[in-house]
Amino acid sequence: MTHKPVDMVKLSISSDQDYQRYTPLLIDLTKSAKLSICKDIISQIKKIIKSKSNPPPHKLRALKLLNSCMTVQNIDFLTFTQKKILSRLAILASHKKELSLELRGESIFGKESSSSVENRAASIEFIGTLLEYIKLWAVEYGKSSDKSDSTFYTTFIKLKDNGVRFPTKQATRNLIREERKGPIAKRQINFQAVEDILKLCDENTDVLLAEDYAQMLKGHKNDVENALQDAMNTNNSVDIEYLLGIMDRMTAALDTSNHRGFEKYDNVKNFQSLNCSPVYKPQSPSIFMSQKSEISSRQHIDIYESDYRSQESFNTVALPNTSRPSTYTSNPPFVIYPDNSRNSMFPSSQPNPNIFQSSQSNHNMFPSSQANSITFQPNIPKMPTQPPNRHNTVSNIFTPQVNNEKDKIDHILSTLRLENKQLKEALDYAKSQIQERDEALQKLNQSNEELISQIDKLKESFFDTEKKLAKYVEREQILAEAHKCIEILENSKKYKENYRIELGKNEENKTDLLFNLDSEPLAFKKPKKKLERRTTFDFSLDFMFSQQEKPYDSQGPTSVLPHLFDSSSSSEDESQEIPSQPANDLSFRMGNCLEIGILLDTETFQIGFRIQRQSFDLICCIFIGNKSSEPIKEISTELADVNMEAMPMIIHPLKTNEEIFQNGQTTMIIKVQFIKITENIPKMIVYIKRKDIESNVIKLPLTIIRFIEGRQELPTSLWIEWKKLVFEEDNCVVKLARFNNAVEMCSFLCFGGAFRIYSKKEIPDLLPLQVLGAGMLTDNIIMFTVNVLENGEQANFVIRCRNTALRNAVGNIVKSQIISI
Structure with missing residues (x-):
C-alpha cells in the first residue's frame, strides 16, 4: 500500500x-x-x-x-x-x-x-x-x-x-x-599535533605542564582559525565540523589552564605572607621561571620545597620528594624543551650542550614541570626526608586535601550562586510578565465597559428609531385612509339634500339616540321627513344618565374665528380668542372612570366618547351631536398634543363640511400609541360653525392610566408588597373634593378598573378612613393610599413605585381625580 x-x-x-x-x-x-x-x-x-x-x-x-x-x-x-x-x-x-x-x-x-x-x-x-x-x-x-x-x-x-x-x-x-x-566527503585537513597536545592536556594533572600545553595550543590557534575560514569558503562541511570540534576543545583547555593559574597565584601569596625568612635574594633568570609564568599557575606550592630554597643560595631549585621519582636526585641534570626546538612559543635562553645523557637517562622519566629550561646541578643536596618541626604547622594549613575540599565547596557555592541568579532572573521576568498581563487585562476591561455602554446607547437609539418608524408608518396608513374618506365624501356631497332625522320611538335607548353607535354615518343615510319637533334633551354627568330639560341660554361661548373656514359671513372682521382653560374638568374626571361617556354638554351641542384598548394602542371615537334647531355647517378639530413623543395621537378627519341638523351627529376617530411615560393630559380644541364660530377646549381621558391594569392578588400579599416599597414613595396632603361617601370616592380612584381598591375590610392593617389602590404597568407595580383626615376636607395621599418617572406621572393624575376644583 x-x-x-x-x-x-x-x-x-x-x-x-x-x-x-x-x-x-x-x-x-x-x-x-x-x-x-x-x-x-x-x-x-x-x-x-x-x-x-x-x-x-x-x-x-x-x-x-x-x-x-x-x-x-x-x-x-x-x-x-x-x-x-x-x-x-x-x-x-x-x-x-x-x-x-x-x-x-x-x-x-x-x-x-x-x-x-x-x-x-x-x-x-x-x-x-x-x-x-x-x-x-x-x-x-x-x-x-x-x-x-x-x-x-x-x-x-x-x-x-x-x-x-x-x-x-x-x-x-x-x-x-x-x-x-x-x-560523507573525505576530510582534507589534519591537525594531528594539536590533537596530541589536547590528549596530553586531558590526561595531565600537573599545573606547570598545563601551562606548557596552553602556550603550545595558543601557537596553533591562529592556524586552526585560518583553516576553519578556508573550509567555510569552500563549503566543506566535514572539515568545518572537524575544525569546530578542535576549536571547542582548545577553548576548554585554555580556560582550564587559566583557572589553575589563578589558584596557584593565590597560594603563592599566602605562602609568602607566612614565610619566616627575613631576607630574599633575587633569583637567576636561567634557573627560575618568569614571574608571569609563576603567577599564572594555580597549583599549590609545597612548603618544604619553598623553605629549602630560602635556606640555600637560591641558585638552584630542588623539587619536592613526594611529586617526583627518586631518579631526580641521582641522575645528571637535563633540560626539557630546549630553546632551539620550541618554535618561539617560550621565552629564549642560552642553549645547554648537555641536554641529554644517553647512557644514564631513565626512559621512564617524566618531563619537568617548569615552563622554562631548568638545569639541575649534581652537587645539589637531596631534600631532607623530614622537614624541620617549625614547618609542620604551616604544612598542615596548606595541605592538598584541605585545598581540594575548599575548591569543591567554592565550586558548589559558585554553582548555587549561578542557579540562584538564574532563578531570580526567571522570577523577575515572570513578575514583569504578570504585571504586563494585568495591565493589559485592566485596559481590556475598561475598553469592554466603554464598548458595552456604547452598545447600550445604540440599542436604545435603535429601539426609539424603530418606534418612531412604526409610528410614522401608522400615520401614513391613517392619512391614506383619511384621503380615501375625503374622496368619498366629496363625491357623495353632490347628491346630498337638506334633510332632518325623525326622532325615534320612546322605547329607544338614550345613548343610542345620542351617539347612534350601531348606525352608519349620517352622510350615507337617506334624509327622512321630520314628523314632530321635540324639546332638546341633555344628560347629567353621573353614573346613571338622567333626562332633564335645560333652559335655553343665548349667552353661549360662541364667537367668530376669522378665515378659519373661509366663510363669507359678516363676522369675518371680528376675532375670537381660544379659551385657555378646559371647559370639562368634572366630565373629564368621570370620563377617566368610564369607557363610554360625555365629555362636554352645552345647550347647542354635545360631545361624547367611546374608548377601546388594543395592547398599547387606544382607539377613541369622538361623537359630536347637534342639539340646536340651527344646523351645524362645519366642524374642525385640533389636538394640542398631537406631536407629543411619549403618546402620539392622530385624529381623522380633522375637518368635516357636512351639515349636521338637529339631533344629528358626526364621528371622528383618535388613535393613541403609548411609547414613553408621561403625565401630560391631551386637550382637543373643537371649532363649530353655524352663523358664528364656537370654540371649546376639552380634556380627553386618554392618559397613561388607560394602560394600567388592576393588580389581582391576595390582600395580605399586597400589604407585604406595600411595606417593601417604603423607600420608594412620595406623599402629600391634598384638599379633598366633596364626596357623598367613600364609595363615590373609590369610584373616581378605580379609573375604570386600572386600579383595584381595598379597604379596611379586606386589609385589617388599614385605617378606618384609608383605602389602598394597586395596579401594574408592564413589570412596574404602582400602589397608593388615600387616608381621609378627621375633618373630611383633607386627605393624606401616598404613592409608591420603584420607577420614579412612573410614580410622578401617575401620582399627579390620581391627585387630580380627588382634589377640590
Whole structure:
C-alpha cells in the first residue's frame, strides 16, 4: 500500500517505531523529489510544529524528520525550507532567550509543554535540538550557489547577535551528526599535533605542564582559525565540523589552564605572607621561571620545597620528594624543551650542550614541570626526608586535601550562586510578565465597559428609531385612509339634500339616540321627513344618565374665528380668542372612570366618547351631536398634543363640511400609541360653525392610566408588597373634593378598573378612613393610599413605585381625580 508524502509525514511522527519505519522512505523520496513534493513535506512539518493539537513529542519527531530530509542536499528542498519554515523555527529558538535552556523548554509550547513528564522532556529536548540544528545548518549550508550568505547563515548570525545562546559541546554535535544518512566527503585537513597536545592536556594533572600545553595550543590557534575560514569558503562541511570540534576543545583547555593559574597565584601569596625568612635574594633568570609564568599557575606550592630554597643560595631549585621519582636526585641534570626546538612559543635562553645523557637517562622519566629550561646541578643536596618541626604547622594549613575540599565547596557555592541568579532572573521576568498581563487585562476591561455602554446607547437609539418608524408608518396608513374618506365624501356631497332625522320611538335607548353607535354615518343615510319637533334633551354627568330639560341660554361661548373656514359671513372682521382653560374638568374626571361617556354638554351641542384598548394602542371615537334647531355647517378639530413623543395621537378627519341638523351627529376617530411615560393630559380644541364660530377646549381621558391594569392578588400579599416599597414613595396632603361617601370616592380612584381598591375590610392593617389602590404597568407595580383626615376636607395621599418617572406621572393624575376644583 502506497501513501502520499503528506500521509507519510503524519504517520512518521505518531510513535518512535513509525518514525524509524517511515523516515528512511521519506529520505529516499526527497533525494529526487520535485518542488511540489518538497513543498508538501515541508508544509506538513510546519503545520505539525505550529499546531496546538499536536503534543511536544510529535513536534520533536517532525523537527528531526526535517533535518534528516535536509541531509540529502536536495536544492529545491533546501530553498523551500528557507522560505517556508526557517522564520518560524527562528521565533521558537528566540523564545525567552534570557532564561536557561530548561526553563525555555518548559514554556515553549505553552501549558502543553509542562502538562506531563513526557511532554516536558520532549519540549526541553526540542529547544536544545533546534539550536543545534540551526547552528549545524549555518555551517553546512552557509553559502548559496552564488557564493553569497544563505538564509541559514544569516538567521544563525541574527539570533546570535540578539543574545540567543547556542550549545557548544562536541558530544551534542556528534549526537546530531549521527542522524545524517547522506554520503560523507573525505576530510582534507589534519591537525594531528594539536590533537596530541589536547590528549596530553586531558590526561595531565600537573599545573606547570598545563601551562606548557596552553602556550603550545595558543601557537596553533591562529592556524586552526585560518583553516576553519578556508573550509567555510569552500563549503566543506566535514572539515568545518572537524575544525569546530578542535576549536571547542582548545577553548576548554585554555580556560582550564587559566583557572589553575589563578589558584596557584593565590597560594603563592599566602605562602609568602607566612614565610619566616627575613631576607630574599633575587633569583637567576636561567634557573627560575618568569614571574608571569609563576603567577599564572594555580597549583599549590609545597612548603618544604619553598623553605629549602630560602635556606640555600637560591641558585638552584630542588623539587619536592613526594611529586617526583627518586631518579631526580641521582641522575645528571637535563633540560626539557630546549630553546632551539620550541618554535618561539617560550621565552629564549642560552642553549645547554648537555641536554641529554644517553647512557644514564631513565626512559621512564617524566618531563619537568617548569615552563622554562631548568638545569639541575649534581652537587645539589637531596631534600631532607623530614622537614624541620617549625614547618609542620604551616604544612598542615596548606595541605592538598584541605585545598581540594575548599575548591569543591567554592565550586558548589559558585554553582548555587549561578542557579540562584538564574532563578531570580526567571522570577523577575515572570513578575514583569504578570504585571504586563494585568495591565493589559485592566485596559481590556475598561475598553469592554466603554464598548458595552456604547452598545447600550445604540440599542436604545435603535429601539426609539424603530418606534418612531412604526409610528410614522401608522400615520401614513391613517392619512391614506383619511384621503380615501375625503374622496368619498366629496363625491357623495353632490347628491346630498337638506334633510332632518325623525326622532325615534320612546322605547329607544338614550345613548343610542345620542351617539347612534350601531348606525352608519349620517352622510350615507337617506334624509327622512321630520314628523314632530321635540324639546332638546341633555344628560347629567353621573353614573346613571338622567333626562332633564335645560333652559335655553343665548349667552353661549360662541364667537367668530376669522378665515378659519373661509366663510363669507359678516363676522369675518371680528376675532375670537381660544379659551385657555378646559371647559370639562368634572366630565373629564368621570370620563377617566368610564369607557363610554360625555365629555362636554352645552345647550347647542354635545360631545361624547367611546374608548377601546388594543395592547398599547387606544382607539377613541369622538361623537359630536347637534342639539340646536340651527344646523351645524362645519366642524374642525385640533389636538394640542398631537406631536407629543411619549403618546402620539392622530385624529381623522380633522375637518368635516357636512351639515349636521338637529339631533344629528358626526364621528371622528383618535388613535393613541403609548411609547414613553408621561403625565401630560391631551386637550382637543373643537371649532363649530353655524352663523358664528364656537370654540371649546376639552380634556380627553386618554392618559397613561388607560394602560394600567388592576393588580389581582391576595390582600395580605399586597400589604407585604406595600411595606417593601417604603423607600420608594412620595406623599402629600391634598384638599379633598366633596364626596357623598367613600364609595363615590373609590369610584373616581378605580379609573375604570386600572386600579383595584381595598379597604379596611379586606386589609385589617388599614385605617378606618384609608383605602389602598394597586395596579401594574408592564413589570412596574404602582400602589397608593388615600387616608381621609378627621375633618373630611383633607386627605393624606401616598404613592409608591420603584420607577420614579412612573410614580410622578401617575401620582399627579390620581391627585387630580380627588382634589377640590
